[in-house]
Amino acid sequence: MQVKILGSAAGGGFPQWNCACSNCARLRAGALRGRARTQAQLAVRTQNRGWCLINASPDLRAQILADSDFAPQETPRSSPIATVVLTSADVDQVMGLLHLREFQPLQIYATREIQEILREENSIFRALEQTAKQADWITIHASKPLELQSRAGEILGLSTEAFAISNSAPSYAGKSRTGDATGEYVIGLHIRADDHSIVVAPTLPRIEENWVAEWNRCDAVLVDGTFWSDDEMTRIRSGSKTASGMGHLPISRSAGMLRSLAKLTKPRKIFYHINNTNPILDEDSPEHAQVTAAGWEIAYDGMEITL
Numbered sequence: 507m508q509v510k511i512l513g514s515a516a517g518g519g520f521p522q523w524n525c526a527c528s529n530c531a532r533l534r535a536g537a538l539r540g541r542a543r544t545q546a547q548l549a550v551r552t553q554n555r556g557w558c559l560i561n562a563s564p565d566l567r568a569q570i571l572a573d574s575d576f577a578p579q580e581t582p583r584s585s586p587i588a589t590v591v592l593t594s595a596d597v598d599q600v601m602g603l604l605h606l607r608e609f610q611p612l613q614i615y616a617t618r619e620i621q622e623i624l625r626e627e628n629s630i631f632r633a634l635e636q637t638a639k640q641a642d643w644i645t646i647h648a649s650k651p652l653e654l655q656s657r658a659g660e661i662l663g664l665s666t667e668a669f670a671i672s673n674s675a676p677s678y679a680g681k682s683r684t685g686d687a688t689g690e691y692v693i694g695l696h697i698r699a700d701d702h703s704i705v706v707a708p709t710l711p712r713i714e715e716n717w718v719a720e721w722n723r724c725d726a727v728l729v730d731g732t733f734w735s736d737d738e739m740t741r742i743r744s745g746s747k748t749a750s751g752m753g754h755l756p757i758s759r760s761a762g763m764l765r766s767l768a769k770l771t772k773p774r775k776i777f778y779h780i781n782n783t784n785p786i787l788d789e790d791s792p793e794h795a796q797v798t799a800a801g802w803e804i805a806y807d808g809m810e811i812t813l
């Protein structure tokens with residue numbers, strides 16, 4: 507299995523266009539040891555078959571163009587990108603779908619709730635369904651594994667199994683939806699190929715004890731590294747939500763990601779979806795040192811994992 511991290515930042519990227527936080531300002535000034543990052547985007551494949559994108563970043567077009575692995579191989583039109591699996595309907599996870607129009611056949615996997623928001627409430631995503639040969643949407647349900655296929659029915663050698671994370675719809679989807687008791691609005695994914703597996707979860711409001719045991723059988727976990735502290739955003743922008751208010755368990759604090767996942771011993775542990783305010787992006791910061799000392803890797807654009 508080959509996993510490419512095409513983008514490693516949370517929404518807004520790093521630096522963010524309208525942000526002058528300490529990280530963004532210092533990166534612009536060349537005064538921060540660290541890398542610029544595009545918005546979170548993963549691509550997975552096995553045995554050189556078609557690529558499966560995990561979510562669709564607002565930066566997707568540039569991310570595709572930057573890597574020749576994603577260039578068309580057959581004339582006149584084609585793409586090695588076969589499928590997209592969505593973990594939520596957040597703007598930063600779905601905006602890139604619009605970069606995949608151009609009448610390209612595509613298989614898109616998403617829960618019923620995510621599809622409702624995108625397909626029934628947002629007419630713009632119908633750009634993907636203007637002809638019968640374009641996007642085909644497949645409904646995924648938590649705890650029901652699926653073999654991923656291309657739009658033409660080619661088996662990709664990858665399977666996915668979703669686990670339910672949150673029943674909170676994105677704020678743009680309207681207040682009436684929040685608190686829907688049974689909705690699978692945010693999911694995490696187990697992706698498996700041959701004898702290998704990874705866990706992908708860019709949005710994690712909590713860690714459940716049984717997840718840790720399951721994840722310990724995987725080869726790599728790529729999880730929510732959005733915020734270091736709960737009040738990171740409220741300190742920068744008054745009126746902003748806390749990390750937990752936005753559905754992200756911060757890395758630090760007594761019940762944060764580092765402590766909650768301390769029992770992970772087998773897999774590679776990788777934080778991705780990192781917000782531009784997060785001090786771990788500064789390679790000279792004590793927070794960066796603390797995370798790496800705990801055995802975590804901090805994803806960067808262009809990082810590749812081969813299993």
Ligand SMILES: [Zn+2]
Binds near residue numbers: 521526528530531782
């Ligand atoms: Zn910033």
